[in-house]
Amino acid sequence: MDFDKQLKLQAYLDGELPEGERRAVESSLAQDAEAAALLAEFRHTNAALGTFESELKLPESREFFWSKIERELRRQEVVPRRETQLSWLWWVGWRRFLVPVGAVAALALLLVSLRTNHPGGGTGSGIVATFADDKAFTYRDQTQGTTLVWLSYAADDKSKEGASEEAIQD
Amino acid sequence: MNTTIFPGSRLLGTAVAALFLLGAIPVARAGELKLEAQLIWGTNDKMSPNPKHKPVEPDIEKRLKGLPFKWSNYFEVNRKRFKLAPGESRRERMSEECEIIVKRVGNDQLEVTLLGKGTQVGKITQALPKKELLLLGGNAPNFTAWFVALRQVE
Numbered sequence: 001m002d003f004d005k006q007l008k009l010q011a012y013l014d015g016e017l018p019e020g021e022r023r024a025v026e027s028s029l030a031q032d033a034e035a036a037a038l039l040a041e042f043r044h045t046n047a048a049l050g051t052f053e054s055e056l057k058l059p060e061s062r063e064f065f066w067s068k069i070e071r072e073l074r075r076q077e078v079v080p081r082r083e084t085q086l087s088w089l090w091w092v093g094w095r096r097f098l099v100p101v102g103a104v105a106a107l108a109l110l111l112v113s114l115r116t117n118h119p120g121g122g123t124g125s126g127i128v129a130t131f132a133d134d135k136a137f138t139y140r141d142q143t144q145g146t147t148l149v150w151l152s153y154a155a156d157d158k159s160k161e162g163a164s165e166e167a168i169q170d
Numbered sequence: 171m172n173t174t175i176f177p178g179s180r181l182l183g184t185a186v187a188a189l190f191l192l193g194a195i196p197v198a199r200a201g202e203l204k205l206e207a208q209l210i211w212g213t214n215d216k217m218s219p220n221p222k223h224k225p226v227e228p229d230i231e232k233r234l235k236g237l238p239f240k241w242s243n244y245f246e247v248n249r250k251r252f253k254l255a256p257g258e259s260r261r262e263r264m265s266e267e268c269e270i271i272v273k274r275v276g277n278d279q280l281e282v283t284l285l286g287k288g289t290q291v292g293k294i295t296q297a298l299p300k301k302e303l304l305l306l307g308g309n310a311p312n313f314t315a316w317f318v319a320l321r322q323v324e
Contacts, residue, residue, distance in 0.1 A: 063240040064240075067240060071238050128294070144232070147302070147304050148237055152308065153291045
């Protein structure tokens with residue numbers, strides 16, 4: 001039996017196959033003794049392992065869980081900022097220019113921050129969040145101007161039925 | 171008698187005066203905010219089981235796909251539009267058991283409270299300028315997700 005078929009059997013056992021493929025596997029099992037034996041072995045192994053440790057339930061979807069790891073890896077890949085050392089003589093030479101420019105820049109920043117807190121314009125977003133659960137967190141995408149508040153509050157099975165507008169339930 | 175003025179000081183003085191003049195220009199007082207709240211379902215399914223659901227509009231889809239999620243499709247489940255004057259509060263039902271309360275806090279902040287089955291789940295206060303999007307989200311069964319998106323509209 002080739003490796004792909006073994007994987008498909010494992011996926012069948014885990015309930016991961018779409019309806020069409022699931023039926024195909026079921027019909028092939030009736031004629032393929034080797035596949036049936038392997039499936040039985042998989043079931044036996046699953047049952048044996050199931051007694052050793054309980055299933056770990058993640059507080060979030062597996063996609064989001066892995067995306068957080070990916071995000072953290074990317075964050076760690078950021079090159080550390082180069083440290084620039086200014087000599088005292090260099091500073092003396094340029095301070096006549098830098099002091100007033102720095103003051104102007106600081107004032108400009110202050111003014112801009114005061115004005116962009118207005119809801120009609122700007123991108124400022126001083127965020128204050130309080131949550132009923134301690135697993136909630138906020139994520140800010142500065143480039144797109146999007147703030148995400150991710151809550152551990154999960155919709156229930158009724159929402160998955162999806163046939164109505166109850167996609168958000170407790 | 172000639173007086174030598176430090177050139178940086180002259181520049182600084184001019185800039186400070188200009189900035190204070192700019193700052194003195196009154197910012198137009200905000201009137202009503204026109205807001206839109208959407209209930210969104212994120213999934214990897216290509217179609218929603220509910221024919222009434224439609225794919226979210228491109229701008230929101232782009233923002234959602236810019237987030238660290240891997241759902242490939244987002245469907246709009248419900249949408250509400252409303253106006254808020256400063257100090258005003260509005261309660262909107264997004265689904266049978268999900269509600270939001272949006273309140274203008276002062277003149278420039280929104281306080282958004284999410285309710286599930288009538289119980290407060292979370293509250294966030296932030297400015298919501300035009301083109302800014304606030305998303306509240308969480309898990310739904312079978313590795314799908316729900317979102318409530320709030321933004322200003324024209």
